[in-house]
Amino acid sequence: MKDVAARAGVGLKTVSRVVGGEPGVTPETERRVQEAIEALGFRRNDSARVLRKGRTASVGLVLEDLADPFYGPLSRAVEEVARAHGALLVNGSSAEDPERERELVLALCARRVDGLIVIPAGDDHRYLEPEIRAGVATVFVDRPAGRIDADVVLSDSFGGAREGVAHLIAHGHRRIGFIGDHPRIHTATERLRGYRAAMAGAGLPVDDSWVSLGSTEPGRVTGAATAMLAGPEPVTALFAGNNRVTVTVVRVLAGTSRPVALVGFDDFELADLLRPGVTVVAQDAAALGRVAADRLFQRLAGAAPAPARVELPTRLIPRGSGELPPA
Amino acid sequence: MKDVAARAGVGLKTVSRVVGGEPGVTPETERRVQEAIEALGFRRNDSARVLRKGRTASVGLVLEDLADPFYGPLSRAVEEVARAHGALLVNGSSAEDPERERELVLALCARRVDGLIVIPAGDDHRYLEPEIRAGVATVFVDRPAGRIDADVVLSDSFGGAREGVAHLIAHGHRRIGFIGDHPRIHTATERLRGYRAAMAGAGLPVDDSWVSLGSTEPGRVTGAATAMLAGPEPVTALFAGNNRVTVTVVRVLAGTSRPVALVGFDDFELADLLRPGVTVVAQDAAALGRVAADRLFQRLAGAAPAPARVELPTRLIPRGSGELPPA
DNA sequence: TTGAAAGCGCTAACAC
DNA sequence: GTGTTAGCGCTTTCAA
16 A cells, blocks of 8 residues: 555555545546556555454354255355345354364454354353453354353244144154254254154153154164164154254155155255155245344444344145155 | 553563463463453454464355355365364355456455465456465366466366266167256356267267256256257257256156156265156265365465366266166 | 554564 | 564544
8 A cells, every 4th residue: 555655646545545435535636546556456455454443344154064055045145144234254164063163253253253143063152251242243043052141043943843743643643753963952952842842732652762862973863763663663753853864864764665754854955856755844044044144233233132032933844755644 | 462461460472472372481471461361351353463474364265156055065175174274264155246256356355365265157367366466375166267377176077978978878868958057157068068079979969959058047947958858859868067957857857757867967965865866977076175275275385386277077876867768 | 635643453573 | 581662554533
C-alpha cells in the first residue's frame, strides 16, 4: 500500500480510501491510485485490516465429518448465509473426538473468527466460556452444548423416532429392534427415548436384546442386526438411528430371506429406488444450517437474546420398507 | 499479552516465549506467566501473529458445491493433510460460477492463505498470476487451470470413459448414448472424447442424437435420456457422465419396461444395492484431495518443481447394469 | 479533499 | 534468562 501511494504520488490514507471504497476522493485522484494498484498488482492484506478493525468477517464451522453426506448440505447452507453477510467459512472435522473438537474450536477462536457454529462431539464446553465472554457468538447445531448455556438448533429426534416406531407398531409389529449411535451422542439417546415412548405408548414391552447403541461402524451394526434377527423370537422390524446405520441395515436385510420391516432416521439419496423403498424419518439438514447461521448473524449484528433452543420438525416418508407386515 | 506481562511482572517477550513454546524461560517464570494467562483468560491473537510472521497456517479450498457427495471425501482428505501440517481449511463453493470462483479465490488471497486448492469453474485463471508470483502455492484438482501453467491433479476421465463404453460394447451394444455435464467443463469433454474413442475403436458410428451434454439438472437429463430411448432405433445402453447424471438416469430406467444397460462415471453409495447393481467407472475422490494437498505442502515447504499434471487411474466396477445384453 | 501520526497485538533482532 | 525496540500493513484520529 505504501508502494501504491508512492507510485500514485498520494498519501497512504488516500489509497486506503480508494481500496476501502470510502468517499471523499476526487475521481482524478482515484484514477491515479487505481492505475498504480493495477501496475503493482496490489491486493490489500486483510490480516492487517483485521488486526486494526477487530473483525475477521469469517465464521468457524466445526462438525463431525465433512465427508458425511448429512453434513454436506448443512455446511453449504451455513456457507450461503455467511456469504450473504460477506463472511467466509473456516471449517474442520472433529472426527467425533472431544479433544480434537476443543483444539479446533480454540484454534478458530485464536484466529478471531467472528462467530462459531459447532456440532459438538464432547459434552463439556466450559472451555468456551472465556471466548463467549470475549464476544465470540456461538451457536450449536444438531446436539446441545454441554454444561454451558448457549443457542442450539436441532431436529426433533425424540418426536421423530417416536413417530417412526409408532408407524411400525401401526403396521402390526410388536417386536421392534433399535440400533443407534454411541450413547455419548445426544441424538442417539433422544431417539432411543422416542423408541421407548412409542413402545410404552402402545403398551409393548421392550426386551433388552432389542436395543443396541454403539459405534456406527458397519461391523458393529451388522452384528447387532444379525443378533436381533436370530433366535426363536426375532424382531420383525428394525428402527435405525441414523443414515449410516440405516445403510448398513439395508445391506443386512438384502441378505435375509424373510422380509423385515425397517424405518430409518435421516433421509438419504436413492432411498426411494431400493426395493422396497426405505421408509425414513427425514430431517432437513440444510434448514438446520440455515437457521443456526441466521441466529449467529443476528447475534453478530448486535442482538443479544437469551440463549434459546430451536427444534425443527421431522417428517415421516413412507416408501415401503416401513409398511411391511410382520413376517 | 501486555496485561499478562504486567500481571506476571515480566516483559512482553517472555510471555511471547511462553505462549509460543520457545525455550529459554525458567520453569518458575513460566509458571507465573501461565498463572497470569489462566487468570486473565488470555488467548493469543493469531491475526497479529500472522501479520508479523507472514504465514497464516491456513489453506483455501474452492470447490463447486460442498453438498455434492463427490466433494465431501475430497474436502475431508485435504483437511486431514492440512491438519497434519498444522493448517486450517478455509473453503467456499463456487456453484460452478466462474465469477463467483474468482471472487472467492481473491478473497482467500486477500486473507493471505498460504496455499490454494481449486476445483475450477472458470476457464481463464490469468487473474491468479499476480498471486502465484506473490508466493501463493496453488494446485488445481479435478480439472486443469485455464490459460495459466499450474499443478493439476485429476482422474483419467478419458481412459475411464473409454473403458466404460468399451465394456458396454463388449457386452454386445452398438447403439450407446452418452449423457454428460456442460461442455464448458473439462471432465465432460474428456469423457465424451473417451466415449468417441471407444466407439471408433470398435468401428461403430456415433449418431448425433446419441450424445447430449448440458446441465446435470434432473429435468434436462431426464429429457435427454427419454429421447434417446424413444423412436424406432433407440439406444440399448447409456453411459452417464457423472454421479448426478447417473442417479437421474437410474430413476428414468426404473420406469422403463425394456432393460437398458448403464455404466456411470463416479461411484456412489448404494450403487451395489440397486437392482440391477449399477456398474460404474469409479474415481477416488479422497485420493484426488490427498495428492493435491501433498503437492501443495511440498511447495509450501520450499520445493519449487515445474507445474505438473498428475492423472489418477479409474476403476471399472461391474455390478450388473453394465452387463445387461442389448434388448 | 487530503495526509501525518499513532497504534491494533504480536514477534525478530538485539541488547542486557 | 530476560527485556527493549522496531515494525508487520492497515485504519483511525485529527489536523491541514
